[in-house]
Amino acid sequence: MPVPETSFTCAGFMQGARSTFPALPGLVVFGMAFGAAAAQKGLSFGEVLGLSAFVYAGAAQMVGLEVWQKVWTPGTILTIMTVTAVVNSRLLLLGATLQPWLRNEPVARSALNLFLLTDAGWIFSTRYHNDGGRDVAFLFGTGVALWVLWVATSLAGFFVGAFIPEPQRFGLDLVMPIFFGVMLVPLWKGARPALPWLVAGLVSLLVHAFVPGYVFIIVGALAGVATGMLMK
Incomplete structure (x- = not known):
């Protein structure tokens, strides 16, 4: 077209x-x-x-x-670079x-x-x-x-x-x-498309509760992406 x-x-x-x-x-x-x-x-x-x-x-x-x-x-420079890059x-x-x-x-x-x-x-x-x-x-x-x-x-x-x-x-x-x-x-386009958001949020909260630092941002993002891929 x-x-x-x-x-x-x-x-x-x-x-x-x-x-x-x-x-x-x-x-x-x-x-x-x-x-x-x-x-x-x-x-x-x-x-x-x-x-x-x-x-x-x-x-x-x-x-x-x-x-x-x-x-x-x-170490702190690498941390701030990684966190801001992920965000x-x-x-x-x-x-x-x-x-x-x-x-x-x-x-x-x-x-x-x-x-x-x-x-x-x-x-x-x-x-x-x-x-x-x-x-x-x-x-x-x-x-x-x-x-x-x-x-x-x-x-x-x-x-x-x-x-x-x-x-x-x-x-x-x-x-x-x-x-x-x-x-x-x-x-917002309904409950099903929002499922990756929910998974990302829950995984981030769980990782944040047990793992110090900012690993929760990366893990939460990957969990949301994985959920979206599995839903396709």
Whole structure:
């Protein structure tokens, strides 16, 4: 079948940016929670700015704070690299689903779109694409809007964190699981497709209870993948 033609327009960019509005309240809290947690961990303003602007991986950044050290060793560097790589590996699949949409795009523009890709942006953009939208600027608009907000709220949270001695008292440590739980709602397609999620979660909890460290992330992810493969 012929590939539908795509476009890249200012109107599509603005539509994509506006589509992110429903996610803004949760993202604002999430970004400020990261900034506050980073401040409590002792990160500098420049480190928070660099992580949010160039690493730009909210979940991985939060997980990375758990193993952040003032004095680094080869072991801790390897740990943080492994954990963040596993957390971000989902983006390989998210990016692959966009290949039919981006296949005729210039390489540089596709690379920028994929750098800005997030879970929220992917949900908004794939819904737009499934409804017949073909303006690639929509994807770019969601990415830019979410990136700007993430950087801004992270820095705001960094300054606020200096005045919050115990973030746990305000439930800031619960922001990430709640945020991602809400983001899963649009992906719900019934109990059977959700079975790999359930298996991954249960296996992660069991491994976390008996094995120290962050092995539970890797084992849980593999268990979910295995379950999905067996269901095919």
